[in-house]
Amino acid sequence: MNDNQAFFDHINKGYITKGDFITMGAAMYKGETIANAHVKIPLKTLNRHGLIAGATGTGKTKTLQIIAENLSEQGIPVLLMDIKGDLSGIAAASPGHPKINERHEKIGIPFEAKGFPVEILSLSDQDGVRLRATVSEFGPVLLSRILDVTTTQAGIISIIFKYCDDNKLPLLDLKDLKKVLQFATREGKEELEKDYGRISTASTGSILRKIVELEQQGADLFFGEKSFEVQDLCRIDENGRGVINIIRLTDIQDKPKLFSTFMLSLLAEIYSTFPEQGDSGRPELVIFLDEAHLIFKEASNALMGQIESIVKLIRSKGVGLYFVTQNPTDIPDGVLSQLGLKVQHALRAFTAKDRKAIKLTAENYPISEYYDTKEILTSLGIGEALISALDEKGRPTPLAATMLRAPMSRMDILSEQELKDHLKKSKLIPKYNEEIDRESAYELLNDKIEKAEAEEAKVAAKKEREKLDRGSSNSSSRNRRTSATEKAVIKVLTSATFIRGALGVLNKLLK
Ligand SMILES: Nc1ncnc2c1ncn2[C@@H]1O[C@H](COP(=O)(O)OP(=O)(O)O)[C@@H](O)[C@H]1O
Ligand SMILES: [Mg+2]
Numbered sequence: 001m002n003d004n005q006a007f008f009d010h011i012n013k014g015y016i017t018k019g020d021f022i023t024m025g026a027a028m029y030k031g032e033t034i035a036n037a038h039v040k041i042p043l044k045t046l047n048r049h050g051l052i053a054g055a056t057g058t059g060k061t062k063t064l065q066i067i068a069e070n071l072s073e074q075g076i077p078v079l080l081m082d083i084k085g086d087l088s089g090i091a092a093a094s095p096g097h098p099k100i101n102e103r104h105e106k107i108g109i110p111f112e113a114k115g116f117p118v119e120i121l122s123l124s125d126q127d128g129v130r131l132r133a134t135v136s137e138f139g140p141v142l143l144s145r146i147l148d149v150t151t152t153q154a155g156i157i158s159i160i161f162k163y164c165d166d167n168k169l170p171l172l173d174l175k176d177l178k179k180v181l182q183f184a185t186r187e188g189k190e191e192l193e194k195d196y197g198r199i200s201t202a203s204t205g206s207i208l209r210k211i212v213e214l215e216q217q218g219a220d221l222f223f224g225e226k227s228f229e230v231q232d233l234c235r236i237d238e239n240g241r242g243v244i245n246i247i248r249l250t251d252i253q254d255k256p257k258l259f260s261t262f263m264l265s266l267l268a269e270i271y272s273t274f275p276e277q278g279d280s281g282r283p284e285l286v287i288f289l290d291e292a293h294l295i296f297k298e299a300s301n302a303l304m305g306q307i308e309s310i311v312k313l314i315r316s317k318g319v320g321l322y323f324v325t326q327n328p329t330d331i332p333d334g335v336l337s338q339l340g341l342k343v344q345h346a347l348r349a350f351t352a353k354d355r356k357a358i359k360l361t362a363e364n365y366p367i368s369e370y371y372d373t374k375e376i377l378t379s380l381g382i383g384e385a386l387i388s389a390l391d392e393k394g395r396p397t398p399l400a401a402t403m404l405r406a407p408m409s410r411m412d413i414l415s416e417q418e419l420k421d422h423l424k425k426s427k428l429i430p431k432y433n434e435e436i437d438r439e440s441a442y443e444l445l446n447d448k449i450e451k452a453e454a455e456e457a458k459v460a461a462k463k464e465r466e467k468l469d470r471g472s473s474n475s476s477s478r479n480r481r482t483s484a485t486e487k488a489v490i491k492v493l494t495s496a497t498f499i500r501g502a503l504g505v506l507n508k509l510l511k
Contacts, residue, residue, distance in 0.1 A: 003029075003030075004029060004034060007027070007029045007034060007037070008036075008037045010370070010398055011034070011038075011039070011398060012037060014397045014400075015039055015040045015389075015391070015398075017042045017392055018392065019042055019043060019044055019281050019392060020044075020281070021040040021041055021042045021043060022041050022070040023038050023039070023040050023070070023109060023405065024038075024039045024040070024041060024066065024343075024387060024402055024404055025107050025402045026107040026108055026402065026403050027039055027401065027402055027403075028384065028400075028401040028402065028403050029370060029401075033106040033107060033403040035106060035107065035108040036108040037400075038107075038109075039389075039397075041067075041341060041389050042392045043071075043076070043282050043283065044281045044282070044392055045340055045341070045391070045392065045394065046071075046283040046286055046320045046341075047277075047283045047315050047318050047320045048315065048320065048339070048340030048341070048390055048394075049311065049315065049321045049322065049323075049338055049339045049340055049341070050320070050321075050339050050340060050341030050342065050343070051323050051324075051325075051328060051331065051341070051342050051343070052064060052322060052324040052325075052343045052385075053324075053326065053327060053328045053343070053344050053361075054326065054344060054345020054346055054347060054380075054385065055326060055347055055348045057382065058346045058380070058382055058385075059345050059382050059384070059404065060290075060326075060345055061086060061087070061290060061324070062383060062404070062407055062411060063343055063345070063385060063404060064087075064288050064290060064322070065409065065411070066404060066405055066407055067286075067322070068090065068116075068286075068288065069090065069116055069407060071242060071283075071286055072117065072241045072243070072244050073116075073242075074242070075236055075241060076242040076282060076285070076286060077235060077236065077242035077243050077244070077245070077284075077285050077286075078242060078243075078245065078287075078288070079247070079285060079286070079288070080245065080246045080247065080287075080290070081247050081263075081287075081288065081290055081291075082247060082249060083249050083253050083291040083294065084250065084253075084290065084291065085248060085413065087290075087413075088414040088422075089410035089412050089414060090116050090244055090246070090410070091115050091116065091117075091409070091414060091418075091422055092115045092409060092410040092414060092418065093113045093114045093115045093410065094114075094406070094407060094408055094409055094411065095113070096111070096113050100406040103405070104405065104406065106403055107403055111408075112408055113408055115409050115410070116241065116244050116409055117237040117241055117243045117244065118243070118244050118245075118246060118422070119235075119243050119245045119426060119428060120246050120248060120423060120426070121246065121247045121248070122248050123221065123222055123249060123252060123258075123262055124222075124251050124252065125221065126248055126250075126251060127248075127419065127420075127423055128247075128248055128423065128426075128429075129228075129426060129428040129429050129431075129432050129433065130228075130432050130433050131222070131228045131262070131266075131432075132222060132223065132225065132226065132227050132228060132432075133222065133223060133227050134171065134172045134173070134223065134224065134227050135172060135173060135174065135223050136161070136164070136170065136171040136172070137227055138223070138265055139161070139268075140154070140157045140158040140160070140161040141154075141158075142265060142306075143157060145300070145303050146214070146257070146260070147207065147210040147214065148300045148302065148303070149206070149207060149210060153203050153207050156199055156203050156204065156207065157207065159192070159196045159197070159199065160177070160180050160181060160184060162196065163180070163184070163196060164180060164441055166195075169441035169444050169445065170438075170439075170444075171441050172223070172224055172225055172441075173223045173225075173440070174211055174215055174219065174220050174223050175220075176440045176441035177211065177441075178211055179441055179442040179445050179446070180441050180445060181207060181208055182204070182208070183445050183449070184199050185200075185201045185204050187448075188445075213257075214257060214258070214261070217252075217257050218251075218255060218258055219261060222258065222262060224437075225436040226434070230269050230273055230274075231273065232428060232431075233270075233285060234284060234285055253294060256295070256297045256299075259294055259295060260295045260296075260303060263289070263307075264306060267307075267310045267314060270285070270314065271314050274317035274318070274319065275317070276316055276317065277316060277317055277318035282318070283320050284318035284319060285318070286319070286320040286322065287319065287321050288322045289321070289323050289324060290324045291324065291325065292323035292324055292325040292330065293325045293330035293331075295307070296331065304332055304334070308332065308334040308338075311335050311338055312338060322341070323335070323339075327361075328344075328360075329357055329360065329361075340389065340390040341387075341388075341389045341390070342364075342365070342386075342388045342389075343386075343387050344365070344385055344386040345384070345385045346377065346378060346380035346381070346384070346385075347361065348378070349378050358377050358378065359374060361377060362374040362377055365386065365388055365399055366398070366399050367399075368398065371399060371401060373386070376401055380401065383404050383406070384401065384402060384403055384404060385402055385404060386399060386400070386402070387399070387401075387402045388400075
């Protein structure tokens with residue numbers, strides 16, 4: 001038996017699978033692609049999470065595209081975080097290329113060109129289905145983590161949520177939350193302290209500052225109605241293909257806090273609404289995070305802990321998370337240790353630091369008698385990667401340097417016009433893109449303050465009248481009288497109604 005035959009058997013035995021699977025490509029040995037030595041990932045293991053890593057331009061995003069397409073074809077919905085805006089082409093068929101045919105001949109899979117069902121979503125006012133969540137859905141715990149507040153301040157946030165719950169004040173957007181926080185140390189001070197204990201102005205002040213910081217990253221666009229139902233991410237089209245949801249995040253890559261807020265709320269929402277999954281053998285939803293280092297970049301320890309535990313928990317809901325990033329060291333160890341699939345594209349060895357990272361990366365892969373892992377990490381070509389997966393029984397598969405298949409859809413983006421036409425066909429845009437600002441905590445509290453102050457003014461005016469009726473009418477007292485009534489009127493004018501109007505204008509300006 002020659003060397004190549006032994007290698008072929010080694011791969012075929014290691015990647016054997018009885019259930020449904022996706023084919024990534026064919027294994028390579030001594031720089032040659034071994035036709036039909038297919039590297040297959042069982043669908044059953046796709047909720048075990050994964051990593052796609054490698055230097056810029058080595059093919060990470062295309063690998064994401066390949067996996068997404070093949071999942072869609074098997075009727076599994078996908079969610080892609082499109083940080084660079086380079087994924088919309090999945091909706092159109094590949095124009096094909098002689099090089100692609102050549103690649104597929106080597107692999108031993110016929111090439112087919114086709115587009116896939118795509119829904120485009122957005123966190124901001126870019127085109128696409130608007131993704132929003134209300135502050136109450138977000139909840140006090142997550143909010144405290146995101147705002148990175150102290151334990152005392154987190155306690156106050158919980159009180160605020162409880163107070164709003166008890167008093168039927170809907171917390172929809174950040175405007176509501178800020179209003180209640182202000183109310184708690186001013187007009188509502190007595191009322192809240194009676195039932196919930198002391199709330200210090202210093203603490204609410206700090207919380208308010210943190211909220212403003214979050215707003216400056218554009219979070220006011222994200223909080224509010226109509227809130228997105230995560231089940232809408234799990235649609236199947238009329239041909240039984242899973243919908244590929246693409247969230248365009250091009251305008252928030254410099255806003256890591258907003259990005260992690262959104263990711264965490266999405267994962268929490270999925271975790272709380274998806275049913276616990278038995279052993280169905282198929283994932284419910286597979287999520288890819290391109291440029292994943294962005295979520296971890298400015299995450300506090302508390303937030304990191306939250307991410308680690310949700311990564312662990314969400315698996316039982318049949319949801320797989322795939323991190324796409326340049327270097328595996330971008331991902332915290334607690335997350336890295338939970339990943340079942342690893343697709344490592346080429347790494348570059350320019351600096352001493354690079355070489356150290358390569359050594360570290362190589363050590364994290366299973367030992368193979370066929371490869372020198374460290375050497376192969378720097379010699380892989382574009383669209384080739386070192387793969388280590390889990391087989392159906394959860395055992396690691398043999399390490400395989402893989403010639404990856406090409407995407408069936410277009411590798412380039414949709415044109416402006418194509419995108420416009422595509423968005424017109426969306427069924428979710430009419431459902432989510434209407435602006436709603438229903439009566440919530442902000443308006444209700446303003447009403448309450450307004451009424452209290454009007455009442456106060458009435459009492460003051462009555463007192464004045466009584467004084468007047470008692471007959472004193474010298475000019476100085478009339479002056480005093482006028483000024484007191486005037487004060488009451490001014491107070492009413494400058495209170496709630498006026499402030500609400502001014503804020504309304506401000507809000508419009510900021511949008
Ligand atoms: N599997 C593949 N099949 C064919 N061409 C590929 C493949 N992977 C990468 N390429 C080529 O390499 C280029 C860069 O790939 P890309 O995925 O954008 O890299 P990265 O995300 O790592 O920066 C693509 O535009 C494409 O021309
Ligand atoms: Mg990329």
